[in-house]
Amino acid sequence: MAKRSSLTDEQRRAAVALFAAGHGRDAVTTQLGVSRDAVGRLYNRWRIWGAEALVPKPTKRSFAFELKLVIVQRFVAGEPKVALAQEYALSSPQLIEQWTRVYRRDGDNGLRPKPKGRPKRDSDAPVRPESELERLRRENERLRAEVAYLGKLRALRAAERR
Numbered sequence: 001m002a003k004r005s006s007l008t009d010e011q012r013r014a015a016v017a018l019f020a021a022g023h024g025r026d027a028v029t030t031q032l033g034v035s036r037d038a039v040g041r042l043y044n045r046w047r048i049w050g051a052e053a054l055v056p057k058p059t060k061r062s063f064a065f066e067l068k069l070v071i072v073q074r075f076v077a078g079e080p081k082v083a084l085a086q087e088y089a090l091s092s093p094q095l096i097e098q099w100t101r102v103y104r105r106d107g108d109n110g111l112r113p114k115p116k117g118r119p120k121r122d123s124d125a126p127v128r129p130e131s132e133l134e135r136l137r138r139e140n141e142r143l144r145a146e147v148a149y150l151g152k153l154r155a156l157r158a159a160e161r162r
Contacts, residue, residue: 007042
């Protein structure tokens with residue numbers, strides 16, 4: 001199971017056994033004396049995967065934009081998120097909730113994959129040549145920094161000699 005869960009492996013196994021015996025989320029929370037949120041997440045995974053909810057879910061799986069859009073549109077139309085998660089073999093129904101929040105906030109474009117890394121510079125943008133004045137100002141600034149550095153270095157060496 002994921003490291004982020006507050007449940008131990010023993011608590012997870014006990015919770016899944018109680019779910020299989022017909023106990024609900026609140027009953028399991030009370031019997032085990034653990035976090036309601038953690039049990040709720042496990043319960044949602046158990047409803048989809050059964051006993052396989054104890055197996056660690058795969059790390060970072062990516063989904064196509066079109067698939068996300070179809071799932072979100074069906075959820076917004078009223079289909080239950082657990083049924084959709086089972087149908088599309090999602091690790092958790094919370095993925096659908098997250099996608100729906102993004103879809104409602106940003107529309108279709110919110111579900112599109114985001115580019116990784118630093119944006120590329122526009123190759124069509126003309127490179128502006130540096131004027132003589134700009135070059136001299138930049139050189140002047142560099143020389144001022146150099147003089148300030150050398151002055152501090154000189155003061156440090158003088159302090160060491162004392």
